[in-house]
Amino acid sequence: MLNYLWGGMILIGVVWGILSGKPAELTDGILTGAKDAVSLCITMAGVMAFWCGIMEVAKEAGIIRGLTRFLHPLVRFLFPRLPEGHKAEDEISTNIAANVLGLGWAATPAGLKAMESLEELEEERRKSGKQTGRKRDGQLPAPRGVASNEMCTFLILNISSLQLIPVNMIAYRSQYGSVNPTAIVGPAIVATAVSTAVAIIFCKVMDRNRRV
Numbered sequence: 001m002l003n004y005l006w007g008g009m010i011l012i013g014v015v016w017g018i019l020s021g022k023p024a025e026l027t028d029g030i031l032t033g034a035k036d037a038v039s040l041c042i043t044m045a046g047v048m049a050f051w052c053g054i055m056e057v058a059k060e061a062g063i064i065r066g067l068t069r070f071l072h073p074l075v076r077f078l079f080p081r082l083p084e085g086h087k088a089e090d091e092i093s094t095n096i097a098a099n100v101l102g103l104g105w106a107a108t109p110a111g112l113k114a115m116e117s118l119e120e121l122e123e124e125r126r127k128s129g130k131q132t133g134r135k136r137d138g139q140l141p142a143p144r145g146v147a148s149n150e151m152c153t154f155l156i157l158n159i160s161s162l163q164l165i166p167v168n169m170i171a172y173r174s175q176y177g178s179v180n181p182t183a184i185v186g187p188a189i190v191a192t193a194v195s196t197a198v199a200i201i202f203c204k205v206m207d208r209n210r211r212v
Contacts (some may be wrong), residue, residue: 088117099161160199
């Protein structure tokens with residue numbers, strides 16, 4: 001769908017530029033945009049490589065394990081059906097920590113692993129449900145191809161995550177010549193705190209409705 005939307009917008013822009021008699025400006029805009037895109041990709045690749053490396057060092061140093069213990073009460077509150085000690089807990093904690101620090105790209109690998117672990121968990125529940133024909137924790141397993149309650153909760157939290165230091169946004173602002181790239185920090189904390197609070201409330205309400 002996004003391919004169609006972006007393709008449509010590009011096509012409309014090109015046609016409008018030609019019909020409005022500004023082919024020179026259109027060509028200049030295309031070339032300038034391509035140059036800026038390459039420059040931005042190089043900048044963000046450096047930022048991503050640095051923070052992904054930091055996360056790996058933290059993992060080897062045992063910091064992630066300590067962070068998992070620190071976030072354990074929050075993870076248990078958000079994912080009450082997650083079995084104690086399940087590997088998804090470490091991955092969810094790593095993702096939450098990276099998102100809170102504004103390291104969106106560094107959070108992606110842990111997020112993908114967490115989704116895979118949650119899918120494996122749901123598959124185990126499906127097999128158990130077929131054998132016993134009973135609900136588990138008050139819920140039937142999600143049908144194959146349908147996201148589980150934990151997967152939906154994790155996705156919503158990942159999208160709305162609280163950010164204390166929006167590193168990516170600061171890098172974008174710096175790349176495009178902002179006088180004060182860090183001015184976004186305050187508004188970002190307020191906006192993401194509100195979005196996270198709303199997300200948590202929404203997830204708990206939906207979880208309760210599903211159990212009824």
